[in-house]
Amino acid sequence: MDAILNPRGATLQERASRVAAIAAKHADDVDRHARFPREAVDAMISERLLSIQIPASLGGEGATTAQIADLCTIIAQACAASAMVFAMHHIKLSSLVMHGTESPWHQGFMRAIAADQLLIASATTEGGIGGNLRNSICAIELDGETCRLQKDATVISYGRYADAILITSRAHADAASTDQVMTVFLKDQYTLELTQGWDTLGMRGTCSEGYIFKGEAPAEQIFPKPFAEIAAQSMLASSHLLWGGVWYGIAVDAVVRAQAFVRAAARKTPGQTPPGALHLAEASNLLQLVRSEVTAGLSRYEAALANPDQLSSMGFAAAMNNVKIAVSQTVPKIIDHAMQITGILGYKNGTPFSLGRHLRDAQSAQLMISNDRILANTSNMLLIHKIETGLLG
Numbered sequence: 205m206d207a208i209l210n211p212r213g214a215t216l217q218e219r220a221s222r223v224a225a226i227a228a229k230h231a232d233d234v235d236r237h238a239r240f241p242r243e244a245v246d247a248m249i250s251e252r253l254l255s256i257q258i259p260a261s262l263g264g265e266g267a268t269t270a271q272i273a274d275l276c277t278i279i280a281q282a283c284a285a286s287a288m289v290f291a292m293h294h295i296k297l298s299s300l301v302m303h304g305t306e307s308p309w310h311q312g313f314m315r316a317i318a319a320d321q322l323l324i325a326s327a328t329t330e331g332g333i334g335g336n337l338r339n340s341i342c343a344i345e346l347d348g349e350t351c352r353l354q355k356d357a358t359v360i361s362y363g364r365y366a367d368a369i370l371i372t373s374r375a376h377a378d379a380a381s382t383d384q385v386m387t388v389f390l391k392d393q394y395t396l397e398l399t400q401g402w403d404t405l406g407m408r409g410t411c412s413e414g415y416i417f418k419g420e421a422p423a424e425q426i427f428p429k430p431f432a433e434i435a436a437q438s439m440l441a442s443s444h445l446l447w448g449g450v451w452y453g454i455a456v457d458a459v460v461r462a463q464a465f466v467r468a469a470a471r472k473t474p475g476q477t478p479p480g481a482l483h484l485a486e487a488s489n490l491l492q493l494v495r496s497e498v499t500a501g502l503s504r505y506e507a508a509l510a511n512p513d514q515l516s517s518m519g520f521a522a523a524m525n526n527v528k529i530a531v532s533q534t535v536p537k538i539i540d541h542a543m544q545i546t547g548i549l550g551y552k553n554g555t556p557f558s559l560g561r562h563l564r565d566a567q568s569a570q571l572m573i574s575n576d577r578i579l580a581n582t583s584n585m586l587l588i589h590k591i592e593t594g595l596l597g
Contacts, residue, residue, distance in 0.1 A: 216267065219251040220275040224282035231283035232553075235561050238408035240365050244279070244286035245323065253290070255318035257297045262311060263318030269298070269442055270502040273449035280453025281460075284565040285409025287453060289323075291446040292361055292410075296324040296370045298442040299386065299427070299434050309424040313368075313388060325366035327417055331356035335573045338435060339381040343374035344426065351387060351423040354416065358400060361412040367391050371417060372431055384431035387421070394419035406564030437515040441505045443573075444528040448498040451531050451569050455494060455538040458562045459487050462542035465549070465557050480545035487541035494534050501527035518589040525582045532569035539563050 214222075227244035234241045248254055257272060258264025272294050280287035297317070304310030316322060328337040342355040353373055360369065368390050375385045400414030427434060462484055469478035504523055508514040539562050543550045546557040553560055 214251075216253075216256065216271055216275055217278060219253060220278040223247040223251055223253065223286075224279050227279055227286040228282035231286070231561065234283060234285055234409040235406075235564075238402060238404070238411070240362055240411050241283060241286040241289065241409045242365075244283060245289060245365070248290060249321040249323075252321060254293060254297075254321045254323060255314075257294055257301055258314045258318050259301065259305070262305075262314045264314070269445055269505060270499075273446050273498065273502060276446050276449030277453035277456065280450045281457040283409070284450060284454050284561070285407055287450045288407055288410050288447075289362055291450050292326060293324050295439060295442045295446055296326050298438040299370065302438040303427055303429045303434050307424070307428050309422070310388070310427070313425075320367075322367035323362070323365065325360055325363050325369045327355060327357040327360045327363070327369050327371040329357060329359045331358050331414075333381075335577060337372065337439075337573070338384070338432070340372055340374045340384050341381065343377045343379060344385060344387060346376065346423055349423050350420060351426060352420045353387065353389075354418050356399070356414075357417045358414040359412045360396070360415055360417070361410045363396055363413060363415055364411065369394065369417070369419075371419070375430070382432065386427045386431045386434055387419075388425045388427075389417075389419040389421050390425075393421040405567055406561070407568045433516070436521070437512060440521060441501070441508075441515070441524050444524045445498065445501050445505060447569070447572060448494075448501065448527055448531045451535045451566065452491075452494050452498055454562050454566050455491055455535045458539045458542040458559055459484070459491050461550070461557045461559065462487060462545040465546045483541045483545045487538050487545075490534050490538045490541070494531050494538070497527050497530045497534075518585040519592065522582050522585050522589060523592075525578045528573075528578060529575055529582075532572075532575060535569055536563070536566045539566050 223244060226247040227241060230241060230243045255263065256265045256267040260266050276287050276291045279290055300310055300314055329335055330341055332341050333339045342353060345352040355371060355373060363369065368388055370386055370388055372384050372386050374381065375383045395418050396415040398413060398415055402411050402413045466478050466480045466484050501524060508520055514520055539559060543559050546559060549555045549557040550559040552558060
């Protein structure tokens, strides 16, 4: 990975590591109180990490998806909720970078993100459709050069803390549910009425509450390309790959804690294999499989970026879906192995080997977006698409 330096001469990894150090200090408190990881996000802002994906010509650093996924992994080893906020911000930013460069307003918005380190949230879920982001009930209303939108957004992660929200809707009142657009609304252009809280098993710091969203803005803030194209060419891959980076980071930290436990046991009984060593070997094997899934997906995505038809193909969509399924199903197994190794010290909170937060955060992986929904989509594609049979493509 090529090093990207900021004005202070630090690489992306060094900057993310500084964020992770701050996130780690507050991770348990963020989890315990289900509060926004303000300290970690402020550190991201200080390190200017919220704009790294934006092209250099618009004030960013032109970081690749692979580089951003690597930072997700670094931060997730300290605090998964902080890393998920970072990932979700960059998932939305990928839509701007890929589909907003031909729009003067969206270009200006990217410059503002870079200048002021604005935090971007997403509102793609809706009451009545659940997590099916490719359907909308609400419709954008156009009134001359103004657009208005009201949406029952059942989940807007860190919505209260965002500087702008990218929100989906039907293109007009008579549009089909799948004929959608995405619109940028700035913080002073909308109101949020709380409808659902966020008292959850894990990922508690994402503060993914539900709201009635009401917004009014200039119509030029609507993306010029249909959401179907945005979803297929940027959101699908960036979501699964950046989420994958977060989940891999959770698993890495669990295995590191388990390894430390096994090493401590080995020092106490020289010449004997500690009881947890076999579990550690199995966890290491699964961890390598997860890493391979994510890195292979990143390589495939980078190769496909030069070919929009490839990005929209069934084969590519199935491959990205498979990354998500494989990673989200494997990471909880890795943490279970780590728990078997650390025993009661992993089960208890407040020890160097505690894994409760890791275990709970990892349970979200199969629900974002539901694996059942993804498998159903993939199964439909496989009725038409030929299975890939070659090792090298």
